[in-house]
Amino acid sequence: MKNPDERLITRDVALVMLATFCFMASNTLSSLLMAGFSESLGASGAMMGLVAGMMSLVSLFCRPIAGNLSDRASKRLLVGVGSALYLISSIWYATASSPVSLLLARMVNGVGFACCSVCLATWMSLLLPIRHMGAGMGLYGTTNALAMALGPATGITMHRLIGYRHTFIISMVMAMLMVISVMFIKNGGHPVAKPAPRRRFSLRSIVEPRVVPLSLVFMLFAIPYFATQSFIVIYANTRHLAVEVSLFYPCYAVALLIMRIGFRDWFDRKSFRFFLVGCSAAMLGSLLCLDLMTGNVLLLLAAVLMAAAYGVMSSVTQAQAVIIAGKARSGIANATYYAGIDLGMTLGPVLGGMLYGGVPIAWFYPLFMLVMPAAWLLYAASAGYVHGGGAGSAV
Template sequence: MGIHGIKGASDVAIILAASFFYLASPMLVNPLITGFAGTLGVGVAITGLIGGLMNLCSLVVRPLAGNLSDLKNRRALSSVGAGLMALTCGGYALATSPVQVAILRVGNGVGYSLCSVCMFTWFASLLPAERIGSGTGLFGMMNALGMAVGPALGIAVQGAFGYRPALACAGVLAGACVLLVQFVGDSGEPSRSVTGAGPRRSVRLLDVRVVPVALIVTLFTIPYTATQSFIVSYAAARDARLMMSAFFPTYAVSLLALRFLLRRWFDTVGFGRFLVAASISALGSFALLWRLGGNAALLVAAALMAGGYGIMCSACQAGAVRIAGKEHAGLANSTYYMGLDLGMASGPMIGGALIESLGMPALYPALAVCVPMAVTVWLVARRSLFVTQSRRDGRAT
């Protein structure tokens, strides 16, 4: 898997396995929670709000999680986060009112924020500087696997046994994460340069140096989450009788393959080259989705979306840690995730607004504007951030 030769490789492997379980848990819940809330007697607008509460909560909690992961023991923080996810997912299975589900969604968002920031920060702290990029690719592979298995498992269990047993499964997955992190030998104590003597470090909301990276990942995330929300409706409106259920599994498999094949390139190829390749891939995906010319084109569009959005997630996360330095990886990672959360929360809203104002056929041409916007952010920021960082690492931009 590419971790041979790393000191503490067994610890790295355990954290990778735990990262699969922590992400599979909310990914299992996401496609079910709005439908489950609907069975409790609320309308579509309220179910949509309940569905988005987790990411909105995550956006608020990220700065605290980032600061804590640079200052406190990461095993303890990851255990608390995954434990909270397990409790809230178990709570979904017992909930009897939409208010209870909404409260549990907020708690789930807090746990998810702690887990996502602290576990990657802990993982990155175990890697040598020259392996941050390939390590991020491996971490992304496990995340992609969780994104593929979680929804598939949830939909299968819900279809066979109903909503409540399926939501309880999400609690079991989060519980497995809690168990696994107890076996990591390195407990994730923060660097003494951050926690040692000297002026008390102030709490910061984000790492300003990483903001351009966060904006770029936001702009790539918006079309992806809009696609998640509307691709079935889009195909129906276009009267396209295609295998829409194959789109996201194809995306996940393609992303796993790409992240494995490119895992070492994240350490040797400059950010700008990744951005150019991902931009071309994303635009190709949007063009194929706009035309919807058959099942083969649909599957190619899914693979190209993996080469666009999926690869930029890894490139941006690795870039964020390099820009800030490993000793500030927690805040850098939380800033990156804030960009991701912003894209996930706003993508469905932007997609809906575009469909309502421009009509369904205009969705993908309008979403394509996000790509040149992301390139513009890079062109503006590259001299102050990416070029400086690349010179320090001896890499090209």
């Protein structure tokens, strides 16, 4: 009979994944609507991008602190604080009357996002046996990605039916469900490492240095993904495309679920370089499909390729980050990994807003293709440092 401590899926693991789904669904539902909602309030193209990216910009600076705290304090406490901030920001969205007010609400949301994302990921890594870390974080990433797909699809559909403001109430309900699921987790996520004596501040207290290059590589995958999330509806409307944009995210979710379940053992066996080759090719294919699409066939193909690119790469990078750092520093490792997402979530919408307002819309996706060669150059320059310190060969 399998040792309970060695099982991949336990009651607590399932509840953390449920909390993660509610958290990310709440976040992505509202984030997709930010550019369009701010435009309806009178924002310019640049302001639309700034509003969409502000949550991630704030989270970028708060996340190292949250990562450090997650290795020292109860995860339940920190997730509770983050959930409360999510509720506040959701109510604020529903009542905002100007782009500036919306920008301030995004800042509050950013602090909550930093607390919840790092702590939930760290909590998950503490509940998993190290030999199942790749497969477990792959399932965690699948939950994350499903929410990141279904949240936007819900937002697109519901804002057409009930308007922007009432749709934000759905986001608030999801945040409340997250709080409830966290309350039923038995293991409160107390620190693994013993409290250390106070030391002088160092870079290692807020980031895991060897994870930084991988985080930046993943940032370059996140930039086109989050630009698409913020502007795909506006892009399709501006080009007068006969496509049903709401199909993109469910298709993405189904494709990613199949891929992550099918590839789950590969996450513990194949190298990071192996996934980088395949995922970067898929990203270029996805962006090309979005550029050329005139109907739903290429839209759906773009969604499948985006799942093979951004979706798979997120699990690969996060698992490698935890393996490099070890469980005692898993909070800081996850914070470093999420810093790449924060940068991508910030730069994607901001660059998207600049392109939307500054160049012909036909150049939107061709220009975003330039990030993949940059990802390869960055990895080639840093691979020796990242993998040369005794990291496991898996991922």
